[in-house]
Amino acid sequence: MKPENIDMNVEKIKQTNTKYIGKNVLYYKTINSTHIKAEELAKEKVCNGTVLIANKQTNGIGTRGRNWYTGKKNIAMTIVLYPKCTLEKLNSITIQIAECMKQTIKELYSYNLEIKKPNDLMLNNKKICGILTQVAMQNNVVHYLLISIGFNVNEEKFSKELEQIATSLKKEYGKEFEVERIICKFLEILEKKIEYINKNKEY
DSSP: OOOOOSSSOHHHHHTSSOSSTTSSEEEEEEESOHHHHHHHHHHTTOOTTEEEEEEEESSOBOGGGOBOOBOTTSEEEEEEEOOOSOGGGGTTHHHHHHHHHHHHHHHHHOOOOEEETTTEEEETTEEEEEEEEEEEEETTEEEEEEEEEEEOSSOOOOOTTTTTTBOOHHHHHSSOOOHHHHHHHHHHHHHHHTGGGGTTOOO
16 A cells, blocks of 8 residues: 555654654555554664554554554554664653653643553543554564554544543544644654663664
8 A cells, every 4th residue: 555645744744853753754544554554664674763644544453452443633653663772671661652642732732641551641531542562573682663653633423332431632622633733743752752762873
């Protein structure tokens, strides 16, 4: 499946104030899963910091093998990284990512998200964001790290089984939010937060 630059302002994301994360963006109007595609590309050694973004996922992967549905105007993305660190240094990576998203929403909108360990973000006691991380090892060395984010930004409709436990920014605050703005701010905060995994690497 070829990337399609249709509904997302990819150029705005590429102009994010980062050194390497988000400089290569692959955008898909519809894809089964950004995580699955990122895993394929990581094995082919795609550019470090590549971000895969989907307008719609048909088979998004959540934690413990659950599906994560992603409708339009939400965030479904996976970041591909090649860390220069030991596996032990990545032990708390999921919580650090959650902290980055919490900081993003706080700085942009002054809303307070709550972190529900190990990998969820909550708003008004409902799930608004899920995080999935995957580390691949090669010869006892970290080969690549995948960071997948599913964030309900402008979702308005939830299934009956989800409407009592899930929410979105739009559902809570009654207005549309700019997805690209959230992504850009998150990537900036994330890159600074995880500098330690690449301290011996130059870009």
